[in-house]
Amino acid sequence: PRPHRIAVIPGDGIGKEVMPEALRALDAVQRKFGVPLELVPIDWASCDHYAKTGEMMPPDWKNQLSGMDAILFGAVGWPATVPDHVSLWGSLLKFRREFDQYINLRPVRLFDGVPCPLAGRKPGDIDFLVVRENTEGEYTNLGGVMYAGTEREIVLQETVMSRHGTDRVLKFAFEQAAARPRQKLDVATKSNGIAISMPWWDGRADAMHANYPQIAVEKHHIDILCARFVLQPQRFDVVVASNLFGDILSDLGPACTGTIGLAPSANLNPERAFPSLFEPVHGSAPDIYGQGIANPVAMVWSAALMLQFLGEQAAHDAMLAAIEQVLAQGPRTRDLGGQASTAEMGAAIAERI
Ligand code: NAD
Ligand code: IPM
Ligand code: MN
Numbered sequence: 001p002r003p004h005r006i007a008v009i010p011g012d013g014i015g016k017e018v019m020p021e022a023l024r025a026l027d028a029v030q031r032k033f034g035v036p037l038e039l040v041p042i043d044w045a046s047c048d049h050y051a052k053t054g055e056m057m058p059p060d061w062k063n064q065l066s067g068m069d070a071i072l073f074g075a076v077g078w079p080a081t082v083p084d085h086v087s088l089w090g091s092l093l094k095f096r097r098e099f100d101q102y103i104n105l106r107p108v109r110l111f112d113g114v115p116c117p118l119a120g121r122k123p124g125d126i127d128f129l130v131v132r133e134n135t136e137g138e139y140t141n142l143g144g145v146m147y148a149g150t151e152r153e154i155v156l157q158e159t160v161m162s163r164h165g166t167d168r169v170l171k172f173a174f175e176q177a178a179a180r181p182r183q184k185l186d187v188a189t190k191s192n193g194i195a196i197s198m199p200w201w202d203g204r205a206d207a208m209h210a211n212y213p214q215i216a217v218e219k220h221h222i223d224i225l226c227a228r229f230v231l232q233p234q235r236f237d238v239v240v241a242s243n244l245f246g247d248i249l250s251d252l253g254p255a256c257t258g259t260i261g262l263a264p265s266a267n268l269n270p271e272r273a274f275p276s277l278f279e280p281v282h283g284s285a286p287d288i289y290g291q292g293i294a295n296p297v298a299m300v301w302s303a304a305l306m307l308q309f310l311g312e313q314a315a316h317d318a319m320l321a322a323i324e325q326v327l328a329q330g331p332r333t334r335d336l337g338g339q340a341s342t343a344e345m346g347a348a349i350a351e352r353i
Contacts, residue, residue, distance in 0.1 A: 062098060108256075267276070
């Protein structure tokens with residue numbers, strides 16, 4: 001069969017340290033299962049590239065990536081040299097929008113062997129999906145500053161929610177809930193304070209619910225939802241949220257399972273009209289970059305999600321099993337309470353595969 005063509009974009013900071021560990025794991029599944037992969041290394045979409053060229057990506061970036069089956073992505077951002085909104089709107093956020101990756105699927109799971117910061121929780125208690133809207137919502141560059149530099153300075157920042165964009169993420173979330181045993185969907189809202197878009201979002205959720213009467217739906221204002229993530233994480237199975245709320249929940253959830261260094265994500269165009277993108281939830285971590293201590297699991301798990309999306313279920317399962325075993329038995333990086341380096345933990349995962 002034709003190999004899966006994968007664009008490999010390490011990006012910045014620890015993206016450059018964890019990506020080699022994902023490649024090591026992919027090499028192992030390639031050899032074990034014969035998964036045919038064509039890996040295409042890409043050194044742009046990084047602040048290093050920006051320093052050299054004055055832009056994050058070459059003008060023909062979309063052409064170069066359009067023929068790929070998937071994009072494996074590390075992290076972008078180096079605020080010491082490039083403002084974050086410039087580097088991110090010039091790379092990751094462009095991919096999500098231009099490739100219509102309207103679902104950001106972010107699993108949250110407490111693993112055996114990982115110390116949980118919440119008292120009394122054991123593996124199995126926390127195991128849910130955050131389904132985050134990924135192409136619109138609060139993330140816009142619509143608005144502006146008026147009367148800049150004066151006492152009358154005003155800033156306006158618009159939120160955009162389309163019926164098309166909202167219904168498709170809600171539908172995806174209901175489908176995920178319908179495919180799981182608990183038949184339950186939790187909806188993030190803030191219809192008390194955000195008086196236009198959020199009551200409307202709730203109305204779209206109600207309308208979609210009519211198609212899935214068997215699913216139990218609960219709406220939570222985002223503030224109490226954050227509290228419930230900490231106090232009652234076992235009550236969640238699938239959580240659907242707008243772009244910004246989903247962003248916040250997808251760092252909070254993994255923090256409740258020990259470390260954000262575990263959390264993977266799948267930026268999906270489910271129709272496969274464009275390549276989907278797989279990346280850790282975390283960023284470039286400038287505070288630890290260069291020490292070789294970043295946790296590689298989020299990156300390796302993201303690569304596993306990529307293979308699952310490409311139809312390589314057995315390879316995905318082997319990667320996840322290897323992650324589970326190494327988390328349970330070590331070696332573990334410092335964020336997990338261990339002393340291992342990124343490479344030691346990555347090598348252990350590849351060896352298990
Ligand atoms: P961050 O996720 O990079 O780091 C937050 C904290 O978590 C830091 O203390 C870091 O050391 C720790 N951490 C993150 N990943 C870890 C790992 N794998 N192992 C161990 N510890 C880990 O978030 P930030 O500090 O807010 O952002 C830093 C830069 O990354 C910024 O430029 C930001 O815009 C960017 N960013 C990019 C992405 C992305 O590319 N998807 C995501 C988030 C942040
Ligand atoms: C994420 C990141 C991005 C986001 C940033 C870097 C723009 O935090 O993938 O969660 O907010 O979507
Ligand atoms: Mn985030």
